[in-house]
Amino acid sequence: MERLDPRARSDLYGLRINRAPYPWRVRSVPYVSIMLGSLLPVLLIADLMPLVPPLGFIMLLGWRMVRPGLLPLWAGAPLGAFDDLVSGQPFGSAILLWSLAMIGLEIIETRFPWRGFWQDWFTASVLALLYWFAALLVSGAKASPEMMLVAVPQALLSLLLYPITARMVASLDRFRLARARKID
Amino acid sequence: MAPPSSRRSGFSKKAQYSLFTGYLLAGGAAVVGAGLLAVSLLQPAAFAPLRGVASDVVAPVGTGTAVVRTESQGLFAGIAGYFYAGQQNAALRREMEIARIRLAEADAVRAENLRLKGLLGLREGEANPVAVARLVGSTATSSRRLGFINAGANNGVQPGMPVLSERGVIGRVLETGRNSARVLLLTDSESVLPVRRAKDNIIAFAEGRGDGLLRIRLVNLGVNPLKVGDMMVTSGAGGYYRPGVAVAVIAKITPDGGIARLVAEPAATNFVAVEPVHQPAAIAELADPETQDPAPVATASGAASPGAAASAAVAE
Numbered sequence: 001m002e003r004l005d006p007r008a009r010s011d012l013y014g015l016r017i018n019r020a021p022y023p024w025r026v027r028s029v030p031y032v033s034i035m036l037g038s039l040l041p042v043l044l045i046a047d048l049m050p051l052v053p054p055l056g057f058i059m060l061l062g063w064r065m066v067r068p069g070l071l072p073l074w075a076g077a078p079l080g081a082f083d084d085l086v087s088g089q090p091f092g093s094a095i096l097l098w099s100l101a102m103i104g105l106e107i108i109e110t111r112f113p114w115r116g117f118w119q120d121w122f123t124a125s126v127l128a129l130l131y132w133f134a135a136l137l138v139s140g141a142k143a144s145p146e147m148m149l150v151a152v153p154q155a156l157l158s159l160l161l162y163p164i165t166a167r168m169v170a171s172l173d174r175f176r177l178a179r180a181r182k183i184d
Numbered sequence: 185m186a187p188p189s190s191r192r193s194g195f196s197k198k199a200q201y202s203l204f205t206g207y208l209l210a211g212g213a214a215v216v217g218a219g220l221l222a223v224s225l226l227q228p229a230a231f232a233p234l235r236g237v238a239s240d241v242v243a244p245v246g247t248g249t250a251v252v253r254t255e256s257q258g259l260f261a262g263i264a265g266y267f268y269a270g271q272q273n274a275a276l277r278r279e280m281e282i283a284r285i286r287l288a289e290a291d292a293v294r295a296e297n298l299r300l301k302g303l304l305g306l307r308e309g310e311a312n313p314v315a316v317a318r319l320v321g322s323t324a325t326s327s328r329r330l331g332f333i334n335a336g337a338n339n340g341v342q343p344g345m346p347v348l349s350e351r352g353v354i355g356r357v358l359e360t361g362r363n364s365a366r367v368l369l370l371t372d373s374e375s376v377l378p379v380r381r382a383k384d385n386i387i388a389f390a391e392g393r394g395d396g397l398l399r400i401r402l403v404n405l406g407v408n409p410l411k412v413g414d415m416m417v418t419s420g421a422g423g424y425y426r427p428g429v430a431v432a433v434i435a436k437i438t439p440d441g442g443i444a445r446l447v448a449e450p451a452a453t454n455f456v457a458v459e460p461v462h463q464p465a466a467i468a469e470l471a472d473p474e475t476q477d478p479a480p481v482a483t484a485s486g487a488a489s490p491g492a493a494a495s496a497a498v499a500e
Contacts, residue, residue, distance in 0.1 A: 042242055042332070043249040046324035047369055047450035048396025054325045073206035077213030085238035088323025088330045091231040092220025099214035103207070139327045140225055141373040147327055147394035154325070 019179035029176040034059045038083040049150035053158035056083045057131055062165035064105050065120045076102040093138045101127055121162050128158040236361030243334040243364035246320025254454045313457035315339040329372035336363045341458050349456050352430035352448035371396050378421035379431050387419050398432045400441040410434050410442045423466035
């Protein structure tokens with residue numbers, strides 16, 4: 001069988017017999033990828049205006065929408081605390097907003113159990129916009145019209161980023177569950 | 185996609201309780217987060233040690249990206265240089281002629297300065313920097329404009345110290361970790377800096393607008409004497425910065441001052457110098473609860489409150 005097609009006995013996650021995914025990958029990949037999303041914008045120098053959409057939050061949304069039930073309901077709090085440490089927002093803002101977003105998503109999911117990609121995108125966009133606005137308000141700076149104006153590209157980017165994030169999360173999920181360990 | 189059936193609680197008491205606990209924990213976390221947010225808005229320095237640890241972890245990575253950034257800037261500048269070489273050569277030649285003349289004039293002025301300062305018994309040298317560091321990152325998602333440098337308390341950096349590049353003022357140290365520090369950039373909307381016009385003594389405040397420009401507010405209102413292209417330098421009032429460091433160039437005139445562009449843009453900066461606080465004694469005097477209102481936001485946001493700085497300017 002394998003001589004005809006080497007992938008005959010394998011599925012999306014690799015060979016099925018005698019293989020298993022790494023437990024550390026199964027548990028850590030979502031959290032690590034969200035934390036990397038929080039860290040990545042720090043490495044850019046944005047001296048004039050906020051440039052990068054909140055990648056950590058968008059990754060959180062992605063994992064929550066693409067793999068519902070994987071992250072526990074309270075996961076927004078520890079991940080938000082990490083985001084607060086590096087993002088420049090006052091400590092506590094992401095703990096609050098990410099927790100609220102997780103609760104909100106849970107309620108939306110109970111209300112509309114069958115969803116599609118477009119509806120997911122719509123939900124993610126609304127949440128990302130709300131998050132962008134709330135983060136501006138609680139940033140500790142006076143919310144002047146100029147500041148709002150220069151932050152508009154950031155909001156637009158975070159709207160457009162969801163499809164890419166969803167694809168990325170899906171491939172990360174394949175990496176997470178890949179049967180890379182050989183059981184002897 | 186429908187949620188997996190394992191997440192429907194049904195009649196299972198265990199599943200119902202775990203779902204309820206999840207909601208309870210998330211709701212509790214949101215409440216705790218709101219409390220922490222209120223604390224850190226009222227006391228911005230409250231969680232500085234925690235953030236210091238985080239920025240210490242980020243700074244080494246940021247150093248790597250900073251090297252890449254500066255080298256790529258050099259590469260692009262090199263390529264652009266080939267296209268404009270001839271034109272630039274001629275322009276540079278003209279500029280150099282003028283610069284030679286100006287240099288000679290400056291020599292004369294410096295000699296006279298030395299003589300006058302000798303007469304007055306004043307001695308004011310360049311401050312030795314506490315540390316020279318790379319700008320390794322910034323808060324690119326937040327609407328606050330903070331930068332990270334890879335020098336911290338171990339290098340002698342302390343909160344309040346001015347951060348300068350070779351072109352001019354970058355900002356002020358807000359919080360320090362062991363090997364990294366947070367810098368409040370001039371463009372942050374909480375940053376206020378006492379400045380004066382370079383050629384005379386028109387004093388003003390340079391406030392960040394949050395959109396990359398500075399609002400220059402004149403202290404003495406009346407006929408606005410500012411013109412487009414005027415250079416604003418630090419006045420030394422407030423005691424943090426030494427006087428005469430370039431800050432911004434006026435780009436637009438408004439009724440109460442102007443809108444100015446930065447001279448030293450952090451994104452184009454390779455290395456920065458952290459200098460000691462210019463007049464620590466004056467700062468201590470200003471921080472005294474009798475002379476300054478004790479609102480914690482004003483002291484911890486790093487900006488000398490306008491009233492206090494103005495009184496210092498008068499005292500000077």
